[in-house]
Amino acid sequence: MKKYAIAIHGGAGTILQSTMSAEKEAAYKKALEEAIVSGENILKAGGSSLDAVESAIRSLEDCPLFNAGKGAVFTNEGKNEMDASVMEGKTLMAGAVTGVKNIKNPISLAKAVMQQSEHVFLSGEGAMEFAKKVNAKFEPDDYFFVQQRYDQLLQAKETDTIVLDHTNEKKFGTVGCVALDVEGNLAAGTSTGGMTNKKYGRVGDSPMIGAGTYANNNTCAISCTGHGEFFIRSVVAYDISCLMEYKGLSLKEACDIVVMKKLVKIGGEGGLIALDSNGNIELPFNSDGMYRARKKQDEELFIGIYK
Numbered sequence: 001m002k003k004y005a006i007a008i009h010g011g012a013g014t015i016l017q018s019t020m021s022a023e024k025e026a027a028y029k030k031a032l033e034e035a036i037v038s039g040e041n042i043l044k045a046g047g048s049s050l051d052a053v054e055s056a057i058r059s060l061e062d063c064p065l066f067n068a069g070k071g072a073v074f075t076n077e078g079k080n081e082m083d084a085s086v087m088e089g090k091t092l093m094a095g096a097v098t099g100v101k102n103i104k105n106p107i108s109l110a111k112a113v114m115q116q117s118e119h120v121f122l123s124g125e126g127a128m129e130f131a132k133k134v135n136a137k138f139e140p141d142d143y144f145f146v147q148q149r150y151d152q153l154l155q156a157k158e159t160d161t162i163v164l165d166h167t168n169e170k171k172f173g174t175v176g177c178v179a180l181d182v183e184g185n186l187a188a189g190t191s192t193g194g195m196t197n198k199k200y201g202r203v204g205d206s207p208m209i210g211a212g213t214y215a216n217n218n219t220c221a222i223s224c225t226g227h228g229e230f231f232i233r234s235v236v237a238y239d240i241s242c243l244m245e246y247k248g249l250s251l252k253e254a255c256d257i258v259v260m261k262k263l264v265k266i267g268g269e270g271g272l273i274a275l276d277s278n279g280n281i282e283l284p285f286n287s288d289g290m291y292r293a294r295k296k297q298d299e300e301l302f303i304g305i306y307k
């Protein structure tokens, strides 16, 4: 039996203590705690890392503070188009969806793609048709309407910019989870609304296996958050796994090279959560802050926001 471990993130970016109110900070910490506890309860009861990842991410998707599920940012057309992915380290099975609308919990739809289809990655209308087939929970447009998110869209349209959710301290990011269960199996998942004012069906790294999400029992489980275009070009999650697998680096060494050197070199802002098969956890980021939490079987819960 292995000792379980779990880590989550709620986005990285310009998150400064100087601009954060005590109430806001408390609300974020409470949401992070609820999410990690929901995942931990599954691991504690001997459940799978995959179910723990799904449960923690669902909790974050249901919270309007994060850019996923209910709190997903608006596209240029004023819609909420969401992306999610999940991967299992034992089987290397994976599932992902992109550009889905009105789905309450995109992470569960990604899991259904993995478990109930012969495919890995479904998009747009087709993914929604599949969602109906597997009885995914749909919500009306107004469920996803969060005034602050809409104001962000109006602001972004004024300046005609595509805004990364976490480049402004008032905005909050993508969510993710990595877990190791008592059977020694790793899993990783990521869920997002992408970037405010995105158009042309823009897809970020979050639903891309290898870029925003990856899990392999031989190495590690990774979930990323940051400027997706850079994370795609750097194939971040898989690169960390490869550095461990082919070069024999530790999780920490691999994370340092990818997040603090390679990404920084090309201007890629963000961070990730990483967990290896021995239960080591790394939470590196090259931005001002990252909403994050980690919990190991015999250790205290850690919740962090700033550098």
Ligand code: ASP
Binding pocket: 011, 012, 067, 165, 166, 172, 173, 174, 192, 193, 194, 195, 203, 204, 205, 206, 224, 225, 226, 227, 228, 229
């Ligand atoms: N990586 C996400 C994307 O580019 C954004 C985020 O992490 O908040 O879609």
